[in-house]
Amino acid sequence: MIYIHYVLWLIQLYFGFFLILPLLIWLLHLLVKRPSVVSVASTPPDYGIIVTAYQYTDQLEAVVDSILQSEYNHYMVYVVADNCDISKLHFSDPRVVLLRPERILAGNVRSHFYAIQHFVRPHTHLTIIDSDNLVESDYLSQLNSFFEAGFKAVQGVRQAKNLDTSLSRLDAARDIYYHYYDGKLLFKIGSSATLAGSGMAFTTSLYRQCLEGREVDGAGFDKVLQHAIVSRGERIAFADEAVVWDQKTAESQQLVNQRARWINTWFKYFTLGFGLMKQGVVKTDWNRFMFGVVLLRPPLFIFLLLSLIFAFVNIWLFPTLTLIWVLGILLFTLGFMMALWAGPTSPAIYRALKGIPTFVFYQIVSLLKASRANQISVSTKHKSSSKKDTP
Numbered sequence: 001m002i003y004i005h006y007v008l009w010l011i012q013l014y015f016g017f018f019l020i021l022p023l024l025i026w027l028l029h030l031l032v033k034r035p036s037v038v039s040v041a042s043t044p045p046d047y048g049i050i051v052t053a054y055q056y057t058d059q060l061e062a063v064v065d066s067i068l069q070s071e072y073n074h075y076m077v078y079v080v081a082d083n084c085d086i087s088k089l090h091f092s093d094p095r096v097v098l099l100r101p102e103r104i105l106a107g108n109v110r111s112h113f114y115a116i117q118h119f120v121r122p123h124t125h126l127t128i129i130d131s132d133n134l135v136e137s138d139y140l141s142q143l144n145s146f147f148e149a150g151f152k153a154v155q156g157v158r159q160a161k162n163l164d165t166s167l168s169r170l171d172a173a174r175d176i177y178y179h180y181y182d183g184k185l186l187f188k189i190g191s192s193a194t195l196a197g198s199g200m201a202f203t204t205s206l207y208r209q210c211l212e213g214r215e216v217d218g219a220g221f222d223k224v225l226q227h228a229i230v231s232r233g234e235r236i237a238f239a240d241e242a243v244v245w246d247q248k249t250a251e252s253q254q255l256v257n258q259r260a261r262w263i264n265t266w267f268k269y270f271t272l273g274f275g276l277m278k279q280g281v282v283k284t285d286w287n288r289f290m291f292g293v294v295l296l297r298p299p300l301f302i303f304l305l306l307s308l309i310f311a312f313v314n315i316w317l318f319p320t321l322t323l324i325w326v327l328g329i330l331l332f333t334l335g336f337m338m339a340l341w342a343g344p345t346s347p348a349i350y351r352a353l354k355g356i357p358t359f360v361f362y363q364i365v366s367l368l369k370a371s372r373a374n375q376i377s378v379s380t381k382h383k384s385s386s387k388k389d390t391p
Helices: 002-031 060-067 108-117 139-148 166-188 204-211 221-231 252-269 272-282 286-295 300-313 319-341 347-376
Strands: 047-054 075-082 096-099 125-130 153-160 200-203 236-246
Touching: 002 166, 002 300, 002 319, 047 060, 047 108, 060 075, 060 125, 075 108, 108 125, 108 204, 125 139, 125 204, 139 153, 139 200, 139 236, 153 166, 166 236, 166 252, 166 286, 166 319, 166 347, 200 204, 204 221, 221 236, 221 252, 221 272, 221 286, 252 347, 272 286, 300 319, 300 347
Parallel strands: 047 075, 047 125, 075 096, 153 236
Antiparallel strands: 125 200, 153 200
């Protein structure tokens, strides 16, 4: 019986730690002087901008048009229209290459390498953009400063393009939280920003070293990629002014299908964190160690829901722990709000917070579907939107 108690304590310690991790990262960042980005390279990057689409093409023209407004001109755009009808797609600009694979690829990495194999010249760098994104005109220029400083991987900021529903606003709030802690602050304390699936850029050679020849099925290529990058001793920089506008999930079925894939991905790859932590200890590498800790963290709704369950159950098992759990939940709530306060968060997002229980409910439904997520859907179908909402 005593062993069961020890196991329960260890499980609670695991989830409780991640409840207070945001504030621990925040406290650490207060002790670290913000590093300056100093140029050490003189050769300007030549970008292959890869835009991937699967089945749906209705927003491709908008994303390509936004890219073509870039103030930095050393690039080519490669649109990979996988399993798409391209009969109505026409790009007259010579900087745009439209590719339709002969066979269905049904995978991000396969689409990326299909584009790489069709590069019209050997681009030194590549950046990955989703088919529903819009790109700010200075996006590439903002990335440049980090590449010129010697970084080989950079994650930009994915801001919400649409805030027209409660779900899209809550999805945006979640992104703000992750951008602040897993991007800005994690990078500032000497570790790496986590990758977000798009709005990210790499030297072409690093991307190929990490993923060429590897089969990464379903969602989660960014999880495999970030692990491969950090395990090589590289840091992923966070460019907080390299903005890509991202279409947020606006309907419940979109949310369920998307989150089912993401949850499936976490269960599939979270154990990579143990290996990185071990490398960090052996090599005394803070970047590897801290990034490994972050990889072990469960999705937000899982450890929040379990925290509430533990707080309730401990009323009978360990009454003192109930108070500790309540305190931990309050500290997490404070940390979450600090992320929203740190940036220009729309008032519509604050108003939507009352819908968090509904948002969590849909993610519980996603959890139940996670084991067969990649059979349910391969990509998220968004409503067409070629401009940013301004609520």
